[in-house]
Amino acid sequence: MTQQIPPPPSADRIPEPELSGVRNFRDVGGLPTTDGRRVRPGRLFRSGHLAHATETDAEFLASLGLHTVFDFRNRADQALEGPDVELPGVRNVNIPLSDPADGKEFWTMVRDGDVEQLRGILGDGKAAARMTNSYRAIVLERTAEHSRVLHALAEDSVPALMHCAAGKDRAGLSIAVTLLALGVEREAISADYLESNAPHRRYRVRRGSDVPEARSPEVMELLAPLFDARAAYLDAAFAAIEERWGGVEHYLAEGLRLAPETLARLREQFLH
Numbered sequence: 001m002t003q004q005i006p007p008p009p010s011a012d013r014i015p016e017p018e019l020s021g022v023r024n025f026r027d028v029g030g031l032p033t034t035d036g037r038r039v040r041p042g043r044l045f046r047s048g049h050l051a052h053a054t055e056t057d058a059e060f061l062a063s064l065g066l067h068t069v070f071d072f073r074n075r076a077d078q079a080l081e082g083p084d085v086e087l088p089g090v091r092n093v094n095i096p097l098s099d100p101a102d103g104k105e106f107w108t109m110v111r112d113g114d115v116e117q118l119r120g121i122l123g124d125g126k127a128a129a130r131m132t133n134s135y136r137a138i139v140l141e142r143t144a145e146h147s148r149v150l151h152a153l154a155e156d157s158v159p160a161l162m163h164c165a166a167g168k169d170r171a172g173l174s175i176a177v178t179l180l181a182l183g184v185e186r187e188a189i190s191a192d193y194l195e196s197n198a199p200h201r202r203y204r205v206r207r208g209s210d211v212p213e214a215r216s217p218e219v220m221e222l223l224a225p226l227f228d229a230r231a232a233y234l235d236a237a238f239a240a241i242e243e244r245w246g247g248v249e250h251y252l253a254e255g256l257r258l259a260p261e262t263l264a265r266l267r268e269q270f271l272h
Contacts, residue, residue: 013041017060021052024167024201028175031192033183037271043159044270046175048167049073051082058085061161066090068157070149072097072170076104081165093152095145097138097170110223118222127225128232131169135237138173140244146177147256153178154266168196168229173237180248181256181263182270186238196229 013027025048029041045064049071053061071084074096084092109117121127153160162178164170172193179189195201245251252258258266 014045014064019053019057019060021054021057022050022061023048024196026192026195026201028179028192031179031184031188033271034185035183037183039179039182039184039270040272044175044178045159045161046167046171047161047163048171049077049081049163049165050084051078053085058087062087062090064159064161066159066161068093068152068160070095070157070160070162070174072162072164072174074098074102076107077165091157093157095148097142097145097164097174098134110226115216115219115222118219122222122225127222128230131225131230131233132236134169135173135233136240138170139177139237139240143255146174147258149174150178150181150256150258150266151262153269154262158269166196166227167201168227169233172196172229172234176234176237177256181252181258182267190231190234193234194229194231202227 013029016026019025024046026046027041028044028046029039031039033039042064045066050057050061050069066087068091069084069087071092071094073081073094086092106121109121113121149162162171162174176189176193179192241248241251241255245255252263
């Protein structure tokens, strides 16, 4: 079981605002590294998508002095939610971490399927297994994308914000990979990831009908593994790194092609 540690003190982070159109926003500052340093506040942020950001939300985000927003959504996500709001002077980089057609019918079923259909695709552990397999696949198959992000961060993309749809899975893994490269303690990475379970952070489950049966306790229980941040999912990604590369050091060097000088620049950008 992943050890639980408290999040960093608020003094080590940009104060968290009450954003009305952006969920799961937070500063990753304050997380401790294995060599006794910490991630600088105001350098790396994470959130859900920015498509519904209000004018006030956008003003706050603009005040962060962001250089780059990394959007890990695919075309299907963007068609459903819309494009991110434009922030003045901020570079938007879209790096999809899943095929636009992958799972489209599955997610339609999640929104519109009845309880019998949901039992068939999600019951008996199928939902949690889908999430676990997805986390493993992203780590194993998306090395080029994660390498691109980390090389950009080492050069000129800071401060940066990373997001996907909910800010939990694709962004959560990309944040975790970045924190691994910075040498952040594994328990601290997991603790930050699990903060996505806070009620005010969670992605709102969309169902195609408003009738009570569409959101019955059984339906919500079947859907829960898809919308939870679970330590087992992140642990599966870490295990995949160990199995494929034999450890984080080889993952960074061989999987992500990070030279020692690139890692040094990356840590210089983010750590104090």
